[in-house]
Amino acid sequence: AHNVTRFSSVRPAFATSNLEQLLQDHGVVINARALDEGQPTWWESLVYGFGPTLLLVGGFIWLSRRASSGGGMFTMGQSRAKRYEDAGAERVTFDDVAGIEDAKGELMEVVDFLRHPEKYQRLGGTMPKGVLLVGAPGTGKTLLARAVAGQAGVPFFSLSASEFIEMIVGVGAARVRDLFKQARASAPAIIFIDELDAIGRARGGGAIMGGHDEREQTLNQILTEMDGFDSRQGVIVLAATNRADVLDAALLRPGRFDRRVMVHPPDRLGRAAILRVHTRRVPLAGDVDLDSIAAETPGLVGAELRNLVNEAALTAARKGRDQVQRDDFAEALEKISLGPARHLLLNPAERQRTAYHESGHALLGLLVPGSDPVHRVTIVPRGMSLGATYQLPTDDRTSYSEPYLRARIISALGGRAAEKLVYGTVTTGAESDLQQVSEIARRMVVRWGMTESLGPMSLVSPQDEGLPPSLQRPSSSEATAELIDLEVRGIVKACYAEAEQLLAVHRPQLDALASALLQSESLDAAEILRVTGLQPRAELDAALDRPVPPPAGAAPAGENHSD
Numbered sequence: 323a324h325n326v327t328r329f330s331s332v333r334p335a336f337a338t339s340n341l342e343q344l345l346q347d348h349g350v351v352i353n354a355r356a357l358d359e360g361q362p363t364w365w366e367s368l369v370y371g372f373g374p375t376l377l378l379v380g381g382f383i384w385l386s387r388r389a390s391s392g393g394g395m396f397t398m399g400q401s402r403a404k405r406y407e408d409a410g411a412e413r414v415t416f417d418d419v420a421g422i423e424d425a426k427g428e429l430m431e432v433v434d435f436l437r438h439p440e441k442y443q444r445l446g447g448t449m450p451k452g453v454l455l456v457g458a459p460g461t462g463k464t465l466l467a468r469a470v471a472g473q474a475g476v477p478f479f480s481l482s483a484s485e486f487i488e489m490i491v492g493v494g495a496a497r498v499r500d501l502f503k504q505a506r507a508s509a510p511a512i513i514f515i516d517e518l519d520a521i522g523r524a525r526g527g528g529a530i531m532g533g534h535d536e537r538e539q540t541l542n543q544i545l546t547e548m549d550g551f552d553s554r555q556g557v558i559v560l561a562a563t564n565r566a567d568v569l570d571a572a573l574l575r576p577g578r579f580d581r582r583v584m585v586h587p588p589d590r591l592g593r594a595a596i597l598r599v600h601t602r603r604v605p606l607a608g609d610v611d612l613d614s615i616a617a618e619t620p621g622l623v624g625a626e627l628r629n630l631v632n633e634a635a636l637t638a639a640r641k642g643r644d645q646v647q648r649d650d651f652a653e654a655l656e657k658i659s660l661g662p663a664r665h666l667l668l669n670p671a672e673r674q675r676t677a678y679h680e681s682g683h684a685l686l687g688l689l690v691p692g693s694d695p696v697h698r699v700t701i702v703p704r705g706m707s708l709g710a711t712y713q714l715p716t717d718d719r720t721s722y723s724e725p726y727l728r729a730r731i732i733s734a735l736g737g738r739a740a741e742k743l744v745y746g747t748v749t750t751g752a753e754s755d756l757q758q759v760s761e762i763a764r765r766m767v768v769r770w771g772m773t774e775s776l777g778p779m780s781l782v783s784p785q786d787e788g789l790p791p792s793l794q795r796p797s798s799s800e801a802t803a804e805l806i807d808l809e810v811r812g813i814v815k816a817c818y819a820e821a822e823q824l825l826a827v828h829r830p831q832l833d834a835l836a837s838a839l840l841q842s843e844s845l846d847a848a849e850i851l852r853v854t855g856l857q858p859r860a861e862l863d864a865a866l867d868r869p870v871p872p873p874a875g876a877a878p879a880g881e882n883h884s885d
Contacts, residue, residue, distance in 0.1 A: 413472045414465060414468040414471075414472045416430075416469050416473050418599060419465055419466055420599045420624075421462075421588030421593060421596040422461065422588060424584075424586070425455070425466060425585045425586075426466070426469075428583045429453070432449065432453060432470055433473045433474045435449040436476055436510045436512075436558070437474055439510070450558075450581040451548055451558070451559060451577065452573075452579035452581070453559070453581045453583060454561050454562075454563065454573075454581065454582045454583070455467065455560065455561065455562040455563075455585055456563060456566045456584055457562075457584060457585030457587075458585075458623060459623075460624060460625030461587060461588075461623045461624060461625075462623070462624040463516075463585050465624070466585065467480070467514045467560045467562065470512060471512045474510070476510045477512070478511070478512050478514060479504065479508075479513045480514045481514075481516070482515075482517050482520070483515050483516065483519070483520035483521045484517065495539045495540055495542070497540075498540060498547055499543060502557070505557045506557055510558075511557055512557075512559075512560055513560065514560045514562075515561040515562075516561075517562065517564075518563045521540050521541050521544070522541055522561075522569045523537075523569065523570065524568060524571065525538055541573075544573075545573070545578065548577070549577065549578070566582070590616050590620075591616075593616035593627060594612050594616035597630075597631065600627060604631060605646065606645060607646060607648065609648040610646065610647065615630075615651055617714070618655065618697065618714050619655065620715055626658070629658065630655060633658060634646050634653075634654040635650075636654075637654055637657075652698075656704060660705045660707050660710055661705025661706070661707075662704065662705070663702055663704050664704065664705070674840060675745065675749065676701050676708045678744050678832070678836045679709065679737035679740055679741055679751055680699050680709040680711050680839065681740060681832055681835040681839060682740025682821075682825055682832065683734070683736040684736075684835060684845075684850055685736065685740075685824075686732055686735075687711065687713050687736075688851075688854065689828065689856070690733060692726045693732075694713035694730075695713065695714060695715075696711065696712070696850055697712040697713065698711075698712040698844065698845070698846050698847065699835075699845050699850060700843060700844040700845075711733075713733065722770075724772050727762055727766055727772070728813070728817055730762060731759050731762055731763060731813070731814065732817045732818075732821045732824075734755045735752075735817055738756070739821040739822045740825055742822070743829070759817075760810070760814070763810045763814050764806075766813060767810050768780070768782055769781075773809045773813075775805060776806070781802070831854040834853050834854060835854055
């Protein structure tokens with residue numbers, strides 16, 4: 323054993339208070355010191371003391387930056403408009419805009435004013451402060467506004483109207499003030515506000531929920547700013563909207579947006595010009611005829627044509643081709659119209675029924691005077707349809723004759739009539755056809771007055787324009803509503819009876835066309851004529867005044883949306 327004279331120990335908490343006296347009585351030398359374990363250091367005291375305060379300050383700064391999208395709590399009222407200069411890769415000119423020549427002509431005066439303001443000011447004339455671009459989605463309103471800035475070579479401030487709106491009331495108005503301040507400092511310049519109806523809707527309707535005060539304050543500030551600057555300063559406000567009918571009247575009065583430029587969907591020549599613009603950097607094969615493609619795409623606008631070119635290029639790339647060929651455009655058009663092809667395995671009976679359904683559409687398109695020419699028929703499943711018949715007009719017009727509308731109804735009912743003739747029963751395959759038929763017949767009665775009993779009357783309320791039928795309110799008595807239903811039913815029944823009669827008379831051609839479809843799955847116009855032995859539609863309509871194409875956006879007649 324070892325004798326230990328020096329050691330350390332810790333006094334236990336349960337020790338009695340006379341422990342020290344006991345040790346001293348036995349001659350034990352005690353050197354005591356207080357333990358520092360568990361006591362915080364100076365930096366720990368600093369963290370514990372000021373840590374919560376620092377966290378609160380940091381959280382407040384983070385929230386303020388987040389609320390203003392990184393601009394800081396004192397910059398929430400600054401404009402978020404994107405500024406495009408006249409140089410650089412993003413510059414757009416009128417050479418990049420095609421198919422909307424009327425709108426370009428209207429805006430050339432704006433460009434000329436920005437370039438040569440003295441030309442107009444010497445005679446006391448002033449340029450309109452605001453120019454409103456009105457048109458359907460995808461017609462090129464934003465592109466046209468950027469082309470004006472690029473052509474004039476001036477700064478271009480672009481933003482969407484919804485970017486003015488924030489949770490905090492008054493921020494939108496502050497951003498409007500800052501936007502006009504920046505534009506004046508950069509004059510001559512263009513301010514472009516996209517989707518103006520987001521903040522410019524008519525006030526006082528009481529139907530807007532949420533942010534109503536902020537929207538009205540922003541609108542009031544825009545009105546005030548447009549009143550407060552002189553167009554001779556070289557600042558012009560361009561705005562775009564799809565719904566000019568819902569804008570506040572104060573926006574449209576003289577001195578604000580007092581000039582409207584309608585941007586219409588392009589006609590056939592315009593579509594061809596748009597395709598040429600979008601295929602500048604796309605290698606095309608020799609069999610691609612852009613004029614022919616333009617004729618096959620009635621109703622498509624610039625954005626849709628750009629998407630068509632892109633889909634065709636992607637299709638050619640998937641096939642490993644070095645050039646985009648004609649069939650790539652055809653496949654892209656079918657994909658855009660109906661959706662991608664489905665690898666759906668149909669039983670022979672259902673496949674045969676689909677072939678007769680589409681053959682009924684195609685055959686009536688050849689037989690009914692005034693019908694659009696049949697361009698293609700297929701039983702390849704795409705999207706929600708098991709097949710489709712494409713009837714394409716040969717020209718672009720804007721009015722529709724009653725014989726043409728009835729011809730469309732008869733052709734659309736051809737699939738159901740063919741099923742009933744061959745099988746004696748009908749299926750759900752004609753669902754989209756019946757929707758199209760009902761819509762055309764009802765429009766004939768309530769909008770276009772094409773009925774003897776009701777006469778030349780419009781039975782649609784002005785406030786219901788643009789609304790779907792489910793949201794439209796009746797504008798007539800119950801007796802008139804019953805009469806409308808009777809007239810619509812009468813038109814559809816008469817057209818269906820004619821479809822059944824024509825198919826019964828031409829049953830051999832129907833069988834031959836269905837058999838050819840079962841073998842080839844898709845037939846073009848020349849193959850359809852060869853199989854049926856009928857004459858081209860143009861020869862049958864030679865003595866008739868040419869009908870017009872269907873309304874823009876309407877589905878191709880004869881689509882079969884069977885599930």
